[in-house]
Amino acid sequence: xxxxxxxxxxxxxxxxxxxxxxxxxxxxxxxxxxxxxxxxxxxxxxxxxxxxxxxxxxxxxxxxxxxxxxxxxxxxxxxxxxxxxxxxxxxxxxxxxxxxxxxxxxxxxxxxxxxxxxxxxxxxxxxxxxxxxxxxxxxxxxxxxxxxxxxxxxxxxxxxxxxxxxxxxxxxxxxxxxxxxxxxxxxxxxxxxxxxxxxxxxxxxxxxxxxxxxxxxxxxxxxxxxxxxxxxxxxxxxxxxxxx
Numbered sequence: 750x751x752x753x754x755x756x757x758x759x760x761x762x763x764x765x766x767x768x769x770x771x772x773x774x775x776x777x778x779x780x781x782x783x784x785x786x787x788x789x790x791x792x793x794x795x796x797x798x799x800x801x802x803x804x805x806x807x808x809x810x811x812x813x814x815x816x817x818x819x820x821x822x823x824x825x826x827x828x829x830x831x832x833x834x835x836x837x838x839x840x841x842x843x844x845x846x847x848x849x850x851x852x853x854x855x856x857x858x859x860x861x862x863x864x865x866x867x868x869x870x871x872x873x874x875x876x877x878x879x880x881x882x883x884x885x886x887x888x889x890x891x892x893x894x895x896x897x898x899x900x901x902x903x904x905x906x907x908x909x910x911x912x913x914x915x916x917x918x919x920x921x922x923x924x925x926x927x928x929x930x931x932x933x934x935x936x937x938x939x940x941x942x943x944x945x946x947x948x949x950x951x952x953x954x955x956x957x958x959x960x961x962x963x964x965x966x967x968x969x970x971x972x973x974x975x976x977x978x979x980x981x982x983x984x985x986x987x988x989x990x991x992x993x
Contacts, residue, residue, distance in 0.1 A: 756861055757979040760814070761961065761971065764806045764854040764986040766799040772988045773798050776805025779819050803854045806986050807847050810856055813989070815843050829922040846917050848969075855961070855969055856986075863974040865918025867910045870967055877905050884912070884927040888945075892933055906968040908932065911958055915944055918972040919952060932958055941978055 788800040812819040824832050834842045844863055847856040850870045857866040881893050889908055896904045911932040916925050931945040941957035957976065961969040
């Protein structure tokens with residue numbers, strides 16, 4: 750691997766999606782045929798351009814990390830839509846996940862651990878209370894109702910990012926009931942905090958999360974499989990016009 754990852758390391762890449770036309774044109778040729786068919790479905794030009802940058806940049810990051818030509822990357826999806834890169838023997842070559850919202854995308858990469866990341870721009874809408882009642886756990890509902898009204902919007906998106914990142918990390922998406930697990934900091938001062946699952950869950954005790962600071966306009970969370978993450982390496986993605 751060019752960018753050698755240690756067993757207990759996770760790399761976090763921030764990708765600015767609004768790029769110059771020459772960057773967008775170059776990244777277009779990184780896309781798979783399926784991705785090229787997908788991006789034309791977007792109604793607006795800006796959405797199409799951001800799609801190209803997000804998917805093209807993620808491919809560039811992964812190719813650099815596993816030292817493989819971009820056109821040799823075979824990114825597939827599991828039955829719930831989580832992207833994977835399989836080895837020829839059937840194992841997973843590298844663990845990764847990505848998320849985008851407006852002008853930003855985040856990509857998490859790990860050599861062995863399942864990861865999930867979610868980023869959301871914080872914006873007002875009218876259904877927050879209904880979403881909290883329906884999708885949040887009892888403990889999260891109680892906590893949300895105790896929050897000052899001025900902080901409710903950010904609190905909602907913080908909790909929502911945590912939930913999405915967890916369902917992406919376990920590779921189940923929204924097929925896993927969102928109200929059956931709790932992601933509250935409580936009094937914990939640990940950098941990575943445990944996801945609280947019901948004692949009957951086979952997933953209990955294996956998943957940890959941390960909120961990532963992007964800027965005041967976004968909420969973002971990383972979820973990692975297992976304890977003992979020793980380092981998070983943060984990177985700003987920059988276009989490489991001449992990947993080896």
